[in-house]
Amino acid sequence: MQRLYFLLVFITLGCSNQAQEQQRSILPGAYQTDDYLPLIEDKKVGLTVNHSSLIEGTHLTDSLQSLGINIKKVFTPEHGFTGTISDGVKVEYENSESSFELISLYGENKKPSTEQMNGIEIMIFDIQDVGTRFYTYISTMHYVMEACAENDIPLLIFDRPNPNGSYVDGPVLDTALSSFVGMHPIPIVHGMTVGELAQMINEEGWLKNQVKTDLKIIKTRNWNHQKRYSLPVNPSPNLPNDLSIALYPSLCLFEGTIMSVGRGTDYAFQQIGHPDYPDTTHSFTPVSREGAKWPPYEDQRCYGLSWIGKQPSYAFSLQPLIEAYKKMNRDDFFNDYFKRLAGTNSLQKQIEEGQTEEEVRASWEPALSNFKKKRKQYLLYKD
Incomplete structure (x- = not known):
């Protein structure tokens, strides 16, 4: 019995170590400096980021500045730059002590204005998402894409894994109910990274006046939709694990x-x-x-x-x-x-009315199946 116990412990530790090694091998887009530094060197850069925008524990702003990148403006989503502000609370900044201007995109100002985009030659979006339609970071991404398209500014998206990216489920949004917690005709769980979703938004003509963003995705390495991904930092204050x-x-x-x-x-x-x-x-x-x-x-x-x-x-x-x-x-x-x-x-x-879950799910078709088919053409990570 004792030998069996130690064997089980050995197997458990082995599986745990293997899972940890797989986690360490997953490299989000921000880590791919060789792929994007040539695109942003000698340019005035705007960033759309928050506390999750990390490269091995160092914030993207610090990493880029240490490499001599000229960051002009930093835009932030719901919960602010630090990711600690309560849900639904308007984010405002007074004088920033940083070398760049800090601009909130949560409150009355959800889309970068032409004035706010002035002086930026290229924009970077790097925020950890959790793969649901009502998580507002993708709504912020939508408005940033729109502002970039309208002001002829290229957009780089540093992609990150979607922890809920292994499946697609829920009712597809009725666009008559579009709001900041649901801007696109996608299901509650869309099964896409922000990079994949950005491509869909761009190509399906979902931006205002069907404008298109000059878009480039810096992919995550060593990840696919069936790989579990444990986030290294809480994506928002009330998603702690x-x-x-x-x-x-x-x-x-x-x-x-x-x-x-x-x-x-x-x-x-x-x-x-x-x-x-x-x-x-x-x-x-x-x-x-x-x-x-x-x-x-x-x-x-x-x-x-x-x-x-x-x-x-x-x-x-x-x-x-x-x-x-x-x-x-x-x-x-x-x-x-x-x-x-x-x-x-x-x-x-x-x-x-007391309908069962099975009855409710039946009403989501054929819209859900049609979305799954459409989704396939935008996937960047094959299983």
Whole structure:
């Protein structure tokens, strides 16, 4: 028995070391300096970045400046340059102590203006995404692409792996419901990197007036859509680990309901709850903190469902939503935000009518299958 135990430990450690080695071998686009330095040397460079824009732990701004690159302006998305500002909070900058101008693209100003683009000869976009339609970094990318096209500025996208990139699922957005949490006719889980999605946006004519960006993708090396990728840094304040990122596509829909998704706790997007949830087995109390200022039900004990401690399962499910709706049994369960997150008027009605997940999924066709076919022509990483 003891020999068997040590054999199992040896196998486990071997598998763990192999997984770690695979992680280390994955090199995002920002690491490919030989591929892009000739394109940006002696140019005035703009960057669209945040805290996730790293090369082996060093921020892209620092890496490029150490190589003599002239960074003129830095644009940032939701959560700001540091990635610590709460969701939905307008990002503003006063005087920057940096050598470059810092400009927020979250708040009243979501698209770089012609004035803000002035003096830039080439733009770089390098932000870690998590592969869902309602994660707003891809909306910021859309507006940056549009501004580059309108001002004749080339755009380099430093691609990074999509941790939810192994599958495609969910209803395709009804463009009548387009908003900053869903700008494109794609499903909730689109299964594309930002580079692949940028190509689709460009070629499908989704930019304003169907303008096209002079676009170049610096690919990630040693990764494909079936490879698991554990993010080296939290992509936003309330996605603290792999489990939250895997659950995010399913649990973010609760943001359009009366339920809390655990903002203001250590386990955001790993639990859902409400002060009046009838099953009191699991509970948590949200508190105001950095990255989660004034969370729903602040300082109130919430009861609900928990996935804390489970292994990440990369799949989209409606079951948590269906179960919570049945148990709460309230007419005010959904709010107006839900339709924008879902990207369709149908999903709320289907759940209220008591349809099964299988019945709901059937209604996503043929749009979902058509998207999957379209997606194939833009993929940069073959399995």
